[in-house]
Amino acid sequence: xxxxxxxxxxxxxxxxxxxxxxxxxxxxxxxxxxxxxxxxxxxxxxxxxxxxxxxxxxxxxxxxxxxxxxxxxxxxxxxxxxxxxxxxxxxxxxxxxxxxxxxxxxxxxxxxxxxxxxxxxxxxxxxxxxxxxxxxxxxxxxxxxxxxxxxxxxxxxxxxxxxxxxxxxxxxxxxxxxxxxxxxxxxxxxxxxxxxxxxxxxxxxxxxxxxxxxxxxxxxxxxxxxxxxxxxxxxxxxxxxxxxxxxxxxxxxxxxxxxxxxxxxxxxxxxxxxxxxxxxxxxxxxxxxxxxxxxxxxxxxxxxxxxxxxxxxxxxxxxxxxxxxxxxxxxxxxxxxxxxxxxxxxxxxxxxxxxxxxxxxxxxxxxxxxxxxxxxxxxxxxxxxxxxxxxxxxxxxxxxxxxxxxxxxxxxxxxxxxxxxxxxxxxxxxxxxxxxxxxxxxxxxx
Amino acid sequence: xxxxxxxxxxxxxxxxxxxxxxxxxxxxxxxxxxxxxxxxxxxxxxxxxxxxxxxxxxxxxxxxxxxxxxxxxxxxxxxxxxxxxxxxxxxxxxxxxxxxxxxxxxxxxxxxxxxxxxxxxxxxxxxxxxxxxxxxxxxxxxxxxxxxxxxxxxxxxxxxxxxxxxxxxxxxxxxxxxxxxxxxxxxxxxxxxxxxxxxxxxxxxxxxxxxxxxxxxxxxxxxxxxxxxxxxxxxxxxxxxxxxxxxxxxxxxxxxxxxxxxxxxxxxxxxxxxxxxxxxxxxxxxxxxxxxxxxxxxxxxxxxxxxxxxxxxxxxxxxxxxxxxxxxxxxxxxxxxxxxxxxxxxxxxxxxxx
Numbered sequence: 001x002x003x004x005x006x007x008x009x010x011x012x013x014x015x016x017x018x019x020x021x022x023x024x025x026x027x028x029x030x031x032x033x034x035x036x037x038x039x040x041x042x043x044x045x046x047x048x049x050x051x052x053x054x055x056x057x058x059x060x061x062x063x064x065x066x067x068x069x070x071x072x073x074x075x076x077x078x079x080x081x082x083x084x085x086x087x088x089x090x091x092x093x094x095x096x097x098x099x100x101x102x103x104x105x106x107x108x109x110x111x112x113x114x115x116x117x118x119x120x121x122x123x124x125x126x127x128x129x130x131x132x133x134x135x136x137x138x139x140x141x142x143x144x145x146x147x148x149x150x151x152x153x154x155x156x157x158x159x160x161x162x163x164x165x166x167x168x169x170x171x172x173x174x175x176x177x178x179x180x181x182x183x184x185x186x187x188x189x190x191x192x193x194x195x196x197x198x199x200x201x202x203x204x205x206x207x208x209x210x211x212x213x214x215x216x217x218x219x220x221x222x223x224x225x226x227x228x229x230x231x232x233x234x235x236x237x238x239x240x241x242x243x244x245x246x247x248x249x250x251x252x253x254x255x256x257x258x259x260x261x262x263x264x265x266x267x268x269x270x271x272x273x274x275x276x277x278x279x280x281x282x283x284x285x286x287x288x289x290x291x292x293x294x295x296x297x298x299x300x301x302x303x304x305x306x307x308x309x310x311x312x313x314x315x316x317x318x319x320x321x322x323x324x325x326x327x328x329x330x331x332x333x334x335x336x337x338x339x340x341x342x343x344x345x346x347x348x349x350x351x352x353x354x355x356x357x358x359x360x361x362x363x364x365x366x367x368x369x370x371x372x373x374x375x376x377x378x379x380x381x382x383x384x385x386x387x388x389x390x391x392x393x394x395x396x397x398x399x400x401x402x403x404x405x406x407x408x409x410x411x412x413x414x415x416x417x418x419x420x421x422x423x424x425x426x427x428x429x430x431x432x433x434x435x436x437x438x439x440x441x442x443x444x445x446x
Numbered sequence: 447x448x449x450x451x452x453x454x455x456x457x458x459x460x461x462x463x464x465x466x467x468x469x470x471x472x473x474x475x476x477x478x479x480x481x482x483x484x485x486x487x488x489x490x491x492x493x494x495x496x497x498x499x500x501x502x503x504x505x506x507x508x509x510x511x512x513x514x515x516x517x518x519x520x521x522x523x524x525x526x527x528x529x530x531x532x533x534x535x536x537x538x539x540x541x542x543x544x545x546x547x548x549x550x551x552x553x554x555x556x557x558x559x560x561x562x563x564x565x566x567x568x569x570x571x572x573x574x575x576x577x578x579x580x581x582x583x584x585x586x587x588x589x590x591x592x593x594x595x596x597x598x599x600x601x602x603x604x605x606x607x608x609x610x611x612x613x614x615x616x617x618x619x620x621x622x623x624x625x626x627x628x629x630x631x632x633x634x635x636x637x638x639x640x641x642x643x644x645x646x647x648x649x650x651x652x653x654x655x656x657x658x659x660x661x662x663x664x665x666x667x668x669x670x671x672x673x674x675x676x677x678x679x680x681x682x683x684x685x686x687x688x689x690x691x692x693x694x695x696x697x698x699x700x701x702x703x704x705x706x707x708x709x710x711x712x713x714x715x716x717x718x719x720x721x722x723x724x725x726x727x728x729x730x731x732x733x734x735x736x737x738x739x740x741x742x743x744x745x746x747x748x749x750x751x752x753x754x755x756x757x758x759x760x761x762x763x764x765x766x767x768x769x770x771x772x773x774x775x776x777x778x779x780x781x782x783x784x785x786x787x788x789x790x791x792x793x794x795x796x797x798x799x800x
Contacts, residue, residue, distance in 0.1 A: 041757040042764055050757065080743055081760040086697060086704065087500055091740060094496035114704070117607050118697045121621075122495075137605070188594065190605035190701055216591075316757070436612065 033070070033340065033351045034103035035060065035077040036096035038110070043083030044243075047273055048325045052111070053079070054314040055329020058307050059299075061314075063337055066306050070340050071349040076103055082115075089115040090122075097126050106343075106357035107131050107336060113191055116140075116149065121435075123148040128354040129361055133332045134159070134267050134290050138194060139427035143362065143390040144439040146428065148354070150361055150390045152335060153383070154267065154290040156194035157424065158394045158415035162288055163238050163264055164202050166398050166413050171235075178207040183229050185222075185249060186240040188214035191268070195240060198420055205419060219245025226256045234258075240266040247277035254281035261286065267396065271324035275401045283403040290396040291331050292379060293406040295322020299330065299375035324406065331380055338374070339364045362387050381412045387442035391417075481631055486624045494623040495696075501736050502630045503691045508716035508728035509641055510684025515714070516722035517645055518677035519657030520570055524582035525685055526709035527589035532559040532686025533608070533693035533700050534599050540611045541601055548615050552633065556687040562589075563682020564675055571671035574660075586710055593702035600701070607701040610694040626695040633687060642725055644680070653677055654723070685713075719771060721781025730782045734774075739767055 037056070040049035060075045069075060078100055082088035089112060099105045107129040110116045116136040123130040129148050130136070136151035143149075154162065167182065168174045184199060186192035196212060203210035211232060213225050219241060226249075229237060237258060241249050246269040253263060261284040265274065270287025278285075295304075300322055307313050308321060320326050343352050343360025352360070366374075366383040383392040395412040432439055485498065511525045536555030539546055546554075566585040570578055593599050593606075600608045613620035613629065620629050644650050652673045655663040664670045693700035712735060720731020742763045750759060778785040 039756070039760075042760050078747065079756045079760075081763070088739075090697060091496040091500075094492045097491075113605075114607075114699075114701065117605070117609070117699045117701075120609075121698050126491075189703065190607055194605055314756075316755075434609075434611070 030102050031072065031351065032074050032076045032103035034096070034100045034105050035075055035336075036092060036100075036105055036108055037077050037079045038082045038089045038092040038108075038112075038115070039079045040082055040084040041079075042081055043085075045084040048271065049084070051315065051320040051323055051325040052329045054320070055326040055331075056109070056333040057314040057329075058303055058312075059330050059333035059337070061312055062303055062307050065312070066302070070337060071344050073340075073344070073349060073351055075337075076100070082112075084112055086112070086114045086118050090118055093119055093122065093128075097128055104351050104353045106340060106352045106354055107361070109332060109336075110136070111332075113137070116151075120146070120149060126354065127358070129358045131332065131336060131361075133328070133335065139424050139431060141389065141391045141424050142428035142439075143385075143387050144428075144442050145432045145437055146390065147440060148358060150385075152385075152391065153331075153381075153393050154396055154415065155391050155394075155424075156191075157198040157420045158391065158417065159267055159288060159396070160195040160198040160238075161202065161415035161417070161420055162394075162396045162413050163266070164199075164206070164208075165416060166264065166288075166410065167236050168206070169410075169413070174206055180208045180236070181211065181232055181234040182208050182236045182238060183211045183213060183232055183234040184238045184240060185213045185215060185225060185229065187219060187242045187245055188216050189242070191242060192240050197423060201419065201423060202416075215241060215245050215249065217245075218243065219248055222248055222252045223255075225249075226252045226258065229253070229258060230256045235262070237263045238266070239263050239269050241269050246274040247282070250275065250278040250285055251281045254278075260284045261400075264288065264398070267291070270399065270406075272406070273325075280403065282401050284400065286398055286400045286409065287406075288396040289324070289399040289406070289408070290381075290393070291324060291328040292397050292399055292408055293322065293324040293327060294408070297375065297379045298372075298377060299334075299379065302375055303330075327379065331376070334374060334376055334380065335364070335366075335383065338366055338370070361385055362390075364392070378408075387440065478635065481635075482628070486627060489624075489627075491623050494627045497737065497740065499623075499627055499630050499696045500692075501732055502627075502634045503688050503696055504713070504716060504736050505729045505732040506634050506637060506691065507685055507688035507713045508720060508732050509638060509725065510681045510688060511713050512717045512720075512722065512725070512728045513641060513645070513653075513684065514677050514681035516717055516724065516727070517650060517657060518653040518674060519660075520567075520674060520677060521575070521579045522582040522681070523579055523707070523710050523714060524566065524585035524589070525713040526689075526705040526707065527586040528559050528563055528682040528685040529689025529692060529709065530589050530593055530700075530702060530705035531562045531682070532556055532689035533705070534593055535559060535686065536690035536694065537601075537608045537611070538599065548613060548620070548629075552687055552690055555690045556683045559686020559689070560679045560683035563685075564679040566682075567675040567678025570674045570678060583707075586707055590702050590706060593705075605701070607699055608693065610698045613694065630691050630695045633691060637684060637687065638725065641684070645725070649673070649676065657723070715771075717781075719774065719781060721783030724781065724783040726786075727781050727783035730786065734782060738770065739763065742766055 037053060039053045040046060060077060063070060064074050080092035080095060082092055093108055097105055105128060110119055110130050110132045113135045116130055116132045119130050124147060129150055131150050131152060133152040134154045136149060138155045138157050140146035140149035140151055141155050168177055171177060199210050213228055215222055215225055239249055254260060263285055265285060265287030267288050267290055270289055275282035275285055315321060339360040340352060340357060342364050343356050346359060347356045362385055364383060364385045368382055371377045371380060381393040381395040385392045394415040394417045397408050397412055398410040399406040400409045507525060507529060511522060514520050514522055532555045535558035536551050539551045539554045569581045600606050620626060652668045655668055656670055656673055660670050716731035716735050717728060719734055721727025746759050746763055774782060
């Protein structure tokens with residue numbers, strides 16, 4: 001008898017698991033749009049994952065509760081924990097690509113550059129748009145070769161370009177860049193190396209000296225790198241680190257006497273988690289922000305009123321409200337909602353499949369009026385995508401850490417997308433050749 | 447020479463008894479039939495892509511490590527490093543040798559991984575136990591570094607990621623889920639068959655003798671150092687093929703980061719939980735490590751959907767998974783293979799007490 005209870009428990013869990021694994025009989029198609037969520041609430045990246053997914057869920061709840069869904073189509077979602085592991089992201093994608101209980105899947109948030117790489121071909125084969133804002137595979141900006149991948153807002157090349165454009169602005173013009181020394185301290189990984197090609201190109205164009213210094217993962221100890229930086233005596237430092245290597249980088253830079261206001265952090269080195277551990281050394285540190293921090297935007301007022309104050313928020317700790325990662329979630333969710341709205345205008349107000357949603361993303365046009373109406377003014381730049389351009393905006397603001405919070409110091413700084421485009425096209429053409437893909441003719445797409 | 451060898455009397459000239467009786471096992475045949483015919487026919491994309499392919503690849507990797515750790519007794523925490531060698535070598539061969547068919551590229555990738563394994567197996571002739579484990583740790587970090595550092599290995603891609611070339615076999619396109627599943631299954635079945643025969647052969651018996659006591663093995667005339675190096679090479683060959691399949695048949699992409707130390711630990715746990723020195727244990731361990739979290743996640747959603755906070759639910763799954771591992775290891779430290787073996791014996795005499 002003693003053992004009956006645990007056995008019963010295991011048996012019932014097992015049965016439940018197997019039952020859930022079996023293909024469910026499709027129920028009558030409801031008026032619901034399904035959104036799979038490959039979350040990471042556990043593991044090394046949980047600290048960024050928890051507020052991020054809370055932002056997305058809160059926005060979807062807001063759409064459901066306040067606006068009654070997207071034109072009456074309610075959003076439903078289901079999470080699967082991935083711990084940011086590629087294999088678990090693939091499992092989650094496969095689990096939910098066909099929708100849930102008759103509600104179709106219109107797109108998949110990968111929110112992981114390795115995940116985007118792994119799903120690239122599967123998404124194209126299954127016709128599911130893969131959304132990875134300010135991440136993903138840079139060359140998938142060229143939608144003629146990558147019809148189902150969307151590195152929205154600002155790809156890695158754009159991030160390098162925005163950084164340089166901001167430096168030029170501070171120096172007083174592009175002609176002043178000549179002869180300047182710009183050091184990039186980067187996380188030695190796929191993410192960190194991604195900006196080397198555009199930096200080389202921009203260095204040629206503007207005549208500055210481009211010096212790249214790698215930091216090996218995880219980057220707990222960077223004395224060697226910053227001693228080298230000290231010897232170079234750079235005019236500017238572009239910090240492209242990730243995770244623990246960012247606060248360590250900022251602190252070590254201070255130790256070697258590099259002025260912190262001359263260090264510009266990358267998108268993924270610009271959250272609260274990156275500067276608070278660095279303490280006073282981070283005061284004055286600037287970072288690119290396609291997803292600005294702050295809780296004073298219009299959408300935050302609306303969310304506070306209808307979601308937070310009514311206890312419907314997914315946030316356990318309300319102090320994260322308006323933090324950078326929370327806003328990343330909000331922005332990604334809002335872009336997806338707007339894309340579905342666009343697609344509904346063509347296909348009718350009903351749940352959409354991946355192919356229809358792709359049309360929506362490719363014809364997405366969020367103008368200033370729409371930004372104002374949706375409450376995202378200042379949080380999101382005007383965004384217009386097309387068949388050949390899966391990035392859209394290509395702009396970021398610059399924010400500065402004042403010791404307690406991020407303060408936005410510029411308006412939207414635009415990336416020099418015309419200069420970068422040939423680089424992207426060369427890469428996508430190489431991919432098309434390797435895989436035997438015939439590029440779509442975007443001039444004929446409507 | 448043979449004339450001088452003293453011969454036994456005729457009645458002892460042959461092996462005194464048949465050690466392994468070869469017979470057709472209907473259960474095994476049925477399993478193979480289901481795996482090759484039933485599952486591709488029944489299974490949907492989710493089952494093939496997300497459950498069966500990773501399970502098979504991890505089983506193969508577990509099998510590879512089991513040959514080294516379970517059969518020869520040389521602990522290694524560098525398994526993922528050798529998987530990376532296999533993946534990058536296969537990619538390099540397909541890329542740089544035009545017209546090379548896929549099976550040969552896989553074989554080549556495995557052989558290159560095997561030779562790298564041989565190289566890192568050299569220290570095993572001088573050092574043992576924990577110290578040897580540290581050298582395999584060094585191999586892990588070194589190999590990971592090599593494939594991140596030198597762009598030649600990933601064909602100068604800006605992101606350091608390699609992606610699957612076209613999977614073709616004799617003109618058949620293998621890029622569909624069923625194709626990739628059958629490719630993986632074919633490799634796994636073939637290599638398992640080789641492994642089963644290998645561990646029953648002279649080589650396998652030498653390995654086990656070394657595992658049990660290397661001094662005694664040396665005394666009875668086993669070339670201990672050579673056999674240890676060979677175990678490293680064969681194990682790495684298996685791991686290399688598993689790495690290539692992981693990269694190309696499962697994920698379709700790989701970078702040095704896909705084969706980090708955590709993957710090595712995962713494979714080590716597979717054989718510890720499944721059963722050291724057991725071929726079946728590799729499969730059972732892989733099933734446990736790769737399938738139970740998915741099962742728990744499904745069960746959690748089905749039972750508590752929407753009623754329990756998602757973050758708590760996911761932490762709960764982690765706790766449960768950890769508790770299951772501890773429980774099984776307390777119940778049977780020799781692994782799940784042994785546990786299932788005992789269970790089979792019990793069922794055989796049921797309802798009598800075992």
